[in-house]
Amino acid sequence: MKIKRYPFLIFTLFICTLLFGCWSKKELRDLALIIAVGIDKKDGKYISTFQVVNPGNVAGATQRGGGSTGLPVALYTSTGDTLVEASRKASKQISRIPYYAHTNLVVVGEELAKEGIQQIFDVVERNPQFRPTANIVIARRQTAKQLLSVLTPVDKIPANQMIKTLELTEMMWGENVGTRLREVIESFSLAGKEVIMSSFHVDGNRKHSDDQENVRTMEPTARLRASELAIFKRGKLVGWIGKEEARGVLWILDKIKQTAVTVDWKGEKEALSYKVVRAKTKVTAQLRNGKPIIFVTVETEGDIGETFVAIDFTDPKQIVALEKVMQQEIKAEIEKAVHVAQKKKSDIFGFGEVVHRTYPKEWKKMKKTWDDKYFPKLDIQVKVESFIRRTGLRTRSYIQ
């Protein structure tokens, strides 16, 4: 009798392994792939905007070829006291289950950013679908909805267009930086480091931005463009930083991969471009008389990209002189950035973190008053080492 029950027991054990398992099976056809979420606030209520991919109309993905007449994305807006409420309410309009696992972009309207964004990320952390690696951008001078309702010509899905633009410009030019949700959430719980985010705004005429018309013309009337960096302080937007100052921020954050620095040469304004191909920044802290000093050391390596004046690149002295000029230029950028941040009393560079790491005991005393007392008056020593690796294919320009 015992022997007979044995196989049954094993069978039961085998079946038990299947008691766990993945659940909530959902067919691809029943999913609304939300590629971007926009969040605004109006009259105390959150307005969520969902950019949903319409897979059949994404060029290249269509099965039977033919003209994709429809739009690649659809926009849905929903209002609620909380974000979850807004998301659930959206089901009144969308026929498919909202699916956030492919949400790669979160857009926050400028108004909401000024009011404070601290509350909106709890749902992002709580929801298993949401990716902490999604990019977050601020809609400059606009609502998130307005930013999301622009059709783009090359990358058909506007969210992708924004993400890829952001990545590219960070790599090539270095005035913008992609910020992930995770970094934002981390900054809330971390003293001594404030977050910066890139912003986008719609250029040109917004009237037909969400119309197919917008992508029918060679130069779309409404275009998405990366704009200044948003400076946050304790979850609230406190200011903007752009152009050279923005690049200064990225220099300190060691986010510059490539860029081009234009310098003056012998009285000639903006005469020469230096293409940075490699850059490395080190930030260290020291305590002197109980006051922290920050040392920023930047090392760059690059080529001569373009020159409007006659320079003899075969002369090492010239090269050394050039390198000096570049160092000054970069140093100036960095110092401008520091100046702006200190004025806003927002430690976007994470200097507090550096002090924390180097002097953990002393940091405990500084921690509470860091933003108001220490950071605005912080002594920051910038040192730049520029190096010209190559001068391009020419040593002597035809410009004489």
Added chain:
Amino acid sequence: MWLRLRNQNKQQAYQYDKVAQEGIYGTIERDLHANIEKVRNITGNSADIVIRHFLLGKEDNLLSALCFVSGMVDENMVQQLFIEASVQLSFPSMCCDQLDYIEKKIATANTTRRVKQWNDVFSLLMSGESILFIHGMQEAISIAVKGGEYRAITEPSTQLSIRGPREGFTESLATNVAMVRRRIQHPHVWVEAITVGEVTHTNVRIMYIKGIADDSIVEEVRNRLQRICMDGVLESGYIEQLIEDETFTTFPTIYHTERPDSVAANLLEGRVAIFVEGTPFVLIAPAVFIQFFQAVEDYYARFDIATALRFLRILVFFISLVAPSLYIAATTFHQEMIPTSLVIAIAAQRESVPFPAFVEAVIMEVTFEILREAGVRLPRTVGQAVSIVGALVIGQAAVEAGFVSSVMVIVVSITAIASFATPSFAIAVSARLIRFLLMVLAALFGFYGILIGLIWMTIHLCSLRSFGVPYMTPLAPLIPTNLRDTFVRFPLWALTDRPHGIAEETNIVRQGDEQRPKPNQEMRREGDEN
């Protein structure tokens, strides 16, 4: 239920042999006519039994008859035999034992034998020998003139190789055995003969190398073969199913091959080969899992290439196992795991497909299985038509009709190609079956289901044995020395030992020391000077 079914059959014991033997007992009589009558009776006067009366010897003094089965004898030799027996043979008067004299005088055939018992007469007659009855003699002479038509030796059709011998086994047992013996010319290659099948009397040969093969395994093979008691054994597949360790498994626990070089290599590793009359497939036991991913060509190619190919084959096995289920699980449970642009592309294609991913996958897989089965059985001339229809139906038309998505077609195609690339058909078939189980698990439980399925499979594989050798050897139990020839094939000079656990342990080293080739130092120095 199974037991009950078996018990019902048990009511009547197997007795064919007893019934059949009843009419045949006894010995040959002196009277030739009575003997001939007996042969006619027992064989039901069959048309293919030739009985030729003639007068034996130059002096025409002995009435005799030669019996043989037409088609099973070498016609030329029989012709020769008649000339010899009736024209050339003469009896010196002083000879006392005429039968003995005749037997010794017949030079046409290689072997002659005197038979007395009727059942010996019939078994020899049916195996293709000629029986010479002589009037007045109580014994007959059996003359081995076996022959007849066999398929010529051709290239094996199931195990092709780019480099390596081109000959494959045929349906002739003697030829097959000889083909292997030609490759291993050593007296320790022992061949044992066993007859299996109460009605068919199929000849079976067990071949092994004495001293290399483990005696206990040989003994086990012999015992299991002797246990077989049934009407007929028509192919080595019968024997495989009757002697394998575990019936309820999809995995083959006995290897079969069509290649003599493969048999030779396996014998040298201490395995036992079982040849069966009438089939080109030779069984090799014991077999381990990893063996089914190895091809003889692995040893003919250089080790780096062989190793790369082995990895490829194992990869290919996994692809053919899990590709459709991964597709199902990823598109119905884990959309987050697919890159965004790909998920959009897949979603676009699935948009027009009316079925859930699982149904879609099952339809396509079944369609493919149908096509494959049709292609295998059909005559070659029709086969082309099937492949065209298949390519159109399974590929283009199904997608264009919005019946399936083109991703699914890609998945099915990869699975199909992968299953063709598996070197052993036996293991490819088992992967085919398990694939469907994994598809169901994937549809119900996602990746977790696939994983559980694979874990079940692993547990099952580890529980299998082949003639006492654990199936997953050398992985579980781990035998580090054997790992030199498992996933990676080490250079030949590094394969110093025969597989542990299979070959005889007391004699395990198979090559001398320092087999690694080295350039002659003096020659190298000369070269430097130049």
